[in-house]
Amino acid sequence: MNFASDNVTGMAPEILQAIAAANEPAAAMPYGDDDISRGLDALFGGIFEADCQVFPVATGTAANALSLSILSPPYGAIYGLAHSHTNEDECGAPEFYTGGAKLVPIRGENGKLTRATFDATLADQGPAQGVHVVQPAAVSVTQATEMGTVYAPDEMAEICAFARANDLYVHVDGSRFANAVASLGCRPAELTVGAGVDIMSFGATKNGALAAEAVVIFNPELGESLGFRRKRGGHLFSKMRFLSAQLEAYLTDGLWLKLAGHANAMAERLADGLSDLDEVEVSFPVEANMIFARFPIGLVEQLYDVGFVFHHWGDPDWPTVRLVTAFNTDPDHVDRFIDAAHAHGTGA
Amino acid sequence: MNFASDNVTGMAPEILQAIAAANEPAAAMPYGDDDISRGLDALFGGIFEADCQVFPVATGTAANALSLSILSPPYGAIYGLAHSHTNEDECGAPEFYTGGAKLVPIRGENGKLTRATFDATLADQGPAQGVHVVQPAAVSVTQATEMGTVYAPDEMAEICAFARANDLYVHVDGSRFANAVASLGCRPAELTVGAGVDIMSFGATKNGALAAEAVVIFNPELGESLGFRRKRGGHLFSKMRFLSAQLEAYLTDGLWLKLAGHANAMAERLADGLSDLDEVEVSFPVEANMIFARFPIGLVEQLYDVGFVFHHWGDPDWPTVRLVTAFNTDPDHVDRFIDAAHAHGTGA
Amino acid sequence: MNFASDNVTGMAPEILQAIAAANEPAAAMPYGDDDISRGLDALFGGIFEADCQVFPVATGTAANALSLSILSPPYGAIYGLAHSHTNEDECGAPEFYTGGAKLVPIRGENGKLTRATFDATLADQGPAQGVHVVQPAAVSVTQATEMGTVYAPDEMAEICAFARANDLYVHVDGSRFANAVASLGCRPAELTVGAGVDIMSFGATKNGALAAEAVVIFNPELGESLGFRRKRGGHLFSKMRFLSAQLEAYLTDGLWLKLAGHANAMAERLADGLSDLDEVEVSFPVEANMIFARFPIGLVEQLYDVGFVFHHWGDPDWPTVRLVTAFNTDPDHVDRFIDAAHAHGTGA
């Protein structure tokens, strides 16, 4: 009964089958020169209704850092939320891959960067200019966000519009992109290339793959150096077919949205089930597969005692709790969690 | 009548004389193996009442970036004010020299980092830990600050104490260190090695040198790699004697404090002269050689018309103005500025 | 009938089974906090008869670059063969991960670095010293070598002895380490920790894994920063169990040596079969799973026509050919290659 993260999961059966099938040929040319890998640009192109350059990698941190490395020079500024994964959870990978660019933290609203919070950051900057300051290069947003919310198509379009007006590229960290699409029910293009996004980190690992992500480049002017940077970063798989096979299966027959839809439904079920509890305060709208809420510590401890696994931090008496559902979350676990939460303090 | 910065100045006569004198020997061994350079450790040691390793360089950015490069690994966090020179005015030099460490911005009070603002930053961090986050490595503070204030010895001691408690090194950006010492009238050691500072960027350029700064290392465990990093950064002068001669003259017979004392006195005189103007709001205590104030734009423009040079930014109607005095500021210029300010709006 | 590389292969059945088995638990803690991953230090410790710190990654380039990043400062020199994988085939990954260290190329004999070739390199260096030159940091050797030869235990011991005498760490690029052990029939420790090796890149991918390598640290003074650098490089898998399961299966019941033994036997069979051909000149002793030889271009083209896949380069008339066998090479393919080679020029 693990709600700690969607990365505690294993593989969806379809992914494992795809890996096994990719093992059938005794030989396939390495480094992406196999049939499955060569088909990825077209496969993603169909999903996103646009020409795409697709570079599979194995981790989200790699996808993010490589993406940012082609958007910003070493003397560039990359704007993003203070609590974004790129800024807080990658041990400085973007700084490493960009050669020392600066991630300028921006405050968010419900986990989302907005034009207002962005403008406030720029207004707060000092008078320095010219060669003295890092040069504005890119904006990076996360979709679905680290707070379990999603940007609607018009919100993405607004970000892209002011980014373009300020000569900034737009990157989307889409480690949970499937959850956003499933939540919004929109076309993937509306959230990306159609809105004006230049490049994204497309995630599959959290949603049923063994380890498969992809840098997907929409802006045809980008991408020239990505292959060199991927190799130099140690992220070019010799047996690339095994990465590509995961991505192919993931995007075939709507598997990615089916898996994400289940995860989202489980989060909604869980949030609904907790909504009548006075002692639980949900922090953000639950729009994807994560719930952030403040629980009394007694409730946290009781849930741990029953066997639930999840993270809590912050205030010792009334900590913040994060509950993450996934493609394989058992509805029965959700219901048992709700029941256990209601039992707290009732003596039940 | 230039109050734009203390770096619009040239050299104090004593510095120029020292350079000329250093040119007398037809030959001197290069790269610091000359007599003047070899005497610097002892010279600084006398000033700071402690063993020092001294590495002359030509710019403050070089001194800061090199200092931080030996305090933080590439995966480290360096805490400092959002508006510090290292974070805002060096085009990412610290990130470059550290190999991509992260400068974590902290809000200040009167241009100073305090225990409270530091704690607030740490408390605001998310739940990530372990290898996922950059590792706390150092705190960097500026003395005198970018806002023209100074840290008293007990304030420095408090910063060093909580830094040590958190396994953080302490760096002082002392590009205006002389102004701080002259302002406080304390022993240089009280603000540095005595308080627990590990390393400082000691500045002379803004206070009368041609171009001379020094990385001064107090912590004997540091410094092993500094010489390599200085060379690799292109900051090892072959004719080092000309850097060293500036520093030697600067620290001889109290020249540095005499020059800084004049600059400070001129700022005080200017602040006093403006204090009775209702339309001028001084932003920070004037404790060194800089005044930050908000002026009505009409006053700004009138002063420009009269021929004064200084920077303004921010609100179009009521901008922030920075006035910087220096070792060679003419008292008559100060008085004329005060008179011109009083003439504004009076029709005079 | 592909002899292009051992990375054209897929997985050994045991590896695929291990991955499937690792997928059984619905949840396992991420980032190496699962049971399989936690057992790796002990598993490798048993193989190498010594305490080991094991850091799984997915590519050999990652393993090499991360290993070197903890052996050399940015201003360090890493000695290795000019034609080593680290120097020639990783698009500068070691330079990237070390922050710009210098790989100093050394000439080899039969693909091996020797004390004589190393001394000749050092003797050829100019008079510069001190901070002007990159500081000797490490030696990196490949086992089995890029030329299909192997270092015997006494050769490794000699390298480690002169490395230690010169304060250099020793790294082994063991992307084909299994082939070396299988060829020599010695204990793994004799080639590594017993000889004085500090750290190795232990490879499994070329020998039957999907994508699994490990940085294995023998020197207990190293390793402190490896976890941060792995995360920062984007090489920390969230679902680490799938990397670890491959390594576990690989090292269980001697699978790794069984697979490598087959590859080696196929290379020997192929070399033997070609040995009576006057027009074929084998370049190096065939001691592992690779044959380098010069073939007349007519023979190359005829083999291509029959359907064999392999690389050739160099002299247009008498190019160098590389033939690589693998854990799953079909003996019948070997025999058909030999027959086809003998048929050349005979009109058969």
Added chain:
Amino acid sequence: MNFASDNVTGMAPEILQAIAAANEPAAAMPYGDDDISRGLDALFGGIFEADCQVFPVATGTAANALSLSILSPPYGAIYGLAHSHTNEDECGAPEFYTGGAKLVPIRGENGKLTRATFDATLADQGPAQGVHVVQPAAVSVTQATEMGTVYAPDEMAEICAFARANDLYVHVDGSRFANAVASLGCRPAELTVGAGVDIMSFGATKNGALAAEAVVIFNPELGESLGFRRKRGGHLFSKMRFLSAQLEAYLTDGLWLKLAGHANAMAERLADGLSDLDEVEVSFPVEANMIFARFPIGLVEQLYDVGFVFHHWGDPDWPTVRLVTAFNTDPDHVDRFIDAAHAHGTGA
């Protein structure tokens, strides 16, 4: 009587006077916005008969590393002599500033890179290609060379021609460029922009400046990022007028060639004076201000005893000696050296 290096010298009187004159204005705008600095592009443009972008810095290592940083991506290859200053004497500065590019060493003839030695290097490379190898980016040559020879205009043109044919930029390390021009008696343009050079490090320090070099960009497509990289490297002087004044004086009224001409004449006089000594073997043509020769150790020691200062290294019995003359070398010192050398072994 110091022949150790041209960097043991101080300033030419004209340079010191220029610095003193630049100190006259009480204020000048910083960071290159002063009159002298703003005139440099035109001043160099006149010398080189072409549009130039000029970026003053204080050291040759800075000029070289910054130049290369805009010619090569982090995954690039920079070709140059194994014994070049960039490769051997800068502690890895080019690797640092490029973000980890690879300096590929090439053997020279008489200290010069030639088409033949360049082709031999390329031919010796292995079969790897594509993203696996660092991408050819630039060639760097030194003029006058580290061996005291010079490239004639046609030699430079040939290098530039094959560089262009291979899509390589050409950089000239001109720390002793004045010595080359003075030696050849040609127009500066013939050795640079006219031959096809893209960028050069123009040196003044070794030839009479305090510390002044300049990155001079001839290729108008380059230079966009140089200002940011210079600032980020800590090489942007606030009091830039003092760098610029040195360069201005240096290039005015032919001072640079007058100074270099004297240095060259002293080297020629010294070489001529030693030419009849059987025990002295000059290693390279003496075409600028340096003599490399092999001396018997007895002669070396006798010269040291008399009070001459110079470097020797290599064979203990018959070491290599480097003798460097400079703009201020006293002819009497040259003659005394010649006399002392002739006295050796004669019992005189």
